[in-house]
Amino acid sequence: MKLNFAKLDGLLPAIIQDAQSGEVLMLGFMNQEAWEKTQKTGRVHYFSRTRQKLWCKGETSGHVQLVKEMYLDCDDDTVLIKVEQVGGATCHAGYRSCFYREIVNGDTRIVGVKVFDPKEVYGSE
Amino acid sequence: MKLNFAKLDGLLPAIIQDAQSGEVLMLGFMNQEAWEKTQKTGRVHYFSRTRQKLWCKGETSGHVQLVKEMYLDCDDDTVLIKVEQVGGATCHAGYRSCFYREIVNGDTRIVGVKVFDPKEVYGSE
Numbered sequence: 649m650k651l652n653f654a655k656l657d658g659l660l661p662a663i664i665q666d667a668q669s670g671e672v673l674m675l676g677f678m679n680q681e682a683w684e685k686t687q688k689t690g691r692v693h694y695f696s697r698t699r700q701k702l703w704c705k706g707e708t709s710g711h712v713q714l715v716k717e718m719y720l721d722c723d724d725d726t727v728l729i730k731v732e733q734v735g736g737a738t739c740h741a742g743y744r745s746c747f748y749r750e751i752v753n754g755d756t757r758i759v760g761v762k763v764f765d766p767k768e769v770y771g772s773e
Numbered sequence: 774m775k776l777n778f779a780k781l782d783g784l785l786p787a788i789i790q791d792a793q794s795g796e797v798l799m800l801g802f803m804n805q806e807a808w809e810k811t812q813k814t815g816r817v818h819y820f821s822r823t824r825q826k827l828w829c830k831g832e833t834s835g836h837v838q839l840v841k842e843m844y845l846d847c848d849d850d851t852v853l854i855k856v857e858q859v860g861g862a863t864c865h866a867g868y869r870s871c872f873y874r875e876i877v878n879g880d881t882r883i884v885g886v887k888v889f890d891p892k893e894v895y896g897s898e
Contacts, residue, residue, distance in 0.1 A: 663788050675788060697780065719872035719874060746848075751843040754812070756774050
């Protein structure tokens with residue numbers, strides 16, 4: 649098995665899906681190191697494009713993502729990871745999924761389930 | 774609503790999920806034009822990075838993706854699209870999902886459901 653990190657300059661998109669409900673929770677990017685850390689620890693790691701550094705999802709909030717199953721796509725350049733989302737919410741805004749807004753007629757409306765108050769978890773919004 | 778195409782040099786990742794089963798089918802990339810065509814036609818369009826051109830999924834096979842619901846993520850740089858996959862298979866290799874291989878102990882094994890024979894649909898593999 650060889651993952652193709654070349655297509656996005658060293659990054660691989662990772663789709664994160666709730667292992668139980670099937671809800672899509674987020675999309676993140678991994679570099680080689682993040683991929684290896686994920687394999688080794690069983691917790692999903694990413695490479696933050698904005699902060700340009702490795703991060704373990706949940707390192708601040710405690711809401712880590714425990715790897716349950718992993719899948720590779722047909723051209724080896726995207727992974728799908730089914731996880732148990734500790735704390736029940738993936739999004740830093742407190743929603744279960746980062747895709748908490750539906751696009752309707754060119755605009756968005758909030759449809760997601762809010763699980764926590766970001767102020768209580770991160771100290772500030 | 775403003776999509777952020779800037780983070781990936783004009784491209785936006787689009788996660789495609791089966792509207793009925795919840796199965797994740799593929800990840801594609803859209804540029805502004807592909808996004809607009811998708812909105813206008815109700816069929817998912819992408820920008821092919823390898824061929825550097827706009828394409829409508831299913832233009833060769835007839836296996837188009839009909840948009841059912843669309844969601845935007847918290848930082849406006851990824852969309853999740855729930856579709857009806859005409860023909861029942863997304864992957865050019867004939868599988869229902871492009872994620873037809875599970876990663877187990879650093880290797881892959883085919884676990885996906887094969888719906889069609891690529892030779893019959895595309896004339897060649």
